[in-house]
Amino acid sequence: xxxxxxxxxxxxxxxxxxxxxxxxxxxxxxxxxxxxxxxxxxxxxxxxxxxxxxxxxxxxxxxxxxxxxxxxxxxxxxxxxxxxxxxxxxxxxxxxxxxxxxxxxxxxxxxxxxxxxxxxxxxxxxxxxxxxxxxxxxxxxxxxxxxxxxxxxxxxxxxxxxxxxxxxxxxxxxxxxxxxxxxxxxxxxxx
Numbered sequence: 025x026x027x028x029x030x031x032x033x034x035x036x037x038x039x040x041x042x043x044x045x046x047x048x049x050x051x052x053x054x055x056x057x058x059x060x061x062x063x064x065x066x067x068x069x070x071x072x073x074x075x076x077x078x079x080x081x082x083x084x085x086x087x088x089x090x091x092x093x094x095x096x097x098x099x100x101x102x103x104x105x106x107x108x109x110x111x112x113x114x115x116x117x118x119x120x121x122x123x124x125x126x127x128x129x130x131x132x133x134x135x136x137x138x139x140x141x142x143x144x145x146x147x148x149x150x151x152x153x154x155x156x157x158x159x160x161x162x163x164x165x166x167x168x169x170x171x172x173x174x175x176x177x178x179x180x181x182x183x184x185x186x187x188x189x190x191x192x193x194x195x196x197x198x199x200x201x202x203x204x205x206x207x208x209x210x211x212x213x214x215x
Contacts, residue, residue, distance in 0.1 A: 055190065055207075056200035063187035064163035069156055071149035074133045075140060079149050082186065087124045088205065088215045089182035093161075095174040096131035103138070109179065110143060112198050116206065122215050123205070126182075130157065130174055163188055181205060184215030 068081035084091075090109050094102045106127060113123045127134070127148040139148055151157040151174075161167040166176070177194035179201060190208075192201055209215070 055204050057181070057190040057192040057196065057204055058165075060165060060189050060191060063183065063189040065185075065187050066163055066182060067159050068186070069160055071128075071151065071156060071160075074127075074129075074148035074150065075136055079147065083147060083149075084126065084182050085186040086184055086215065087122055088184060088209060088212075089124050089126050089180075090201075090205070091126045091128065091180040091182055093174050093176070093178060093180075094127060094129045095171070096129075098127070098129060098134035101177070102129075102134075105177070105179070106143060106146065108198050110146070112202050112205075115202060116209075119206075119209055122209055128160065165191065181208070183208075184212075 066084050068084075069079070070081055071079045071083075073079060090113065092102075092105060092109060098106070106125070109125050113120050113125055116123060125143070125146045127146060128151050129148065130151050133150065134148055139146060151160060157170050161170045161173055164173055164180070166173045179192045179196065180188055181190040181201075181204070183189050190204060
C-alpha cells in the first residue's frame, strides 16, 4: 500500500497541479516573439531590387531570413533597425551564413550607396506594385490591411522552406530575437 502511494500520490498531485490549478500552469512556450502557427508559406515572387535587377522567385528559401517591412522612404528609424538586424546576424558568429537579411519596402528606393557599402548581402526589394504587395503580404497576420502592416515596423523570421513563422513588434529588444533565432537554428536540420 505504501509503495503504491509512493508512486501514485506524486502522479496525482502533478495531474491536479497541471489540469486543476491553471493559474500555476507553466507558459505554453519559451519563445519571445509571436509564434505564427501554423507557419504560412510565402509566395515565390520576382521583385525589383533596390540595387538593380530582381529577386529570384525563391529568394526567401534556403536560409533563415530576418525580414523587415518598411513603408515609404527608409528614414533614420528604418536605417537604425536594418543596422541592428545586421549586427544581430553578425552576432551569430560562424552561424551567420545561415541567415539572410531582407528589407521589403514601399515608396522611394533606399539609398543605393548606403545599401551597397554598409549592407552588402541585404536583399532590399520593392513592394510598390499593388499586385505584388497584396500577394506577398496576404499570408502575414494583418495582411488584409497592407498599409497598416507595412507601417507596423515589425520584424519576421522566415524558415529555410519559405514559411513565415515568427513575428516581433517594433520595440522588441534584439536580444529576444537573437535568442529565438539561435534556438531555432540549433534545433533545425535545415538552412
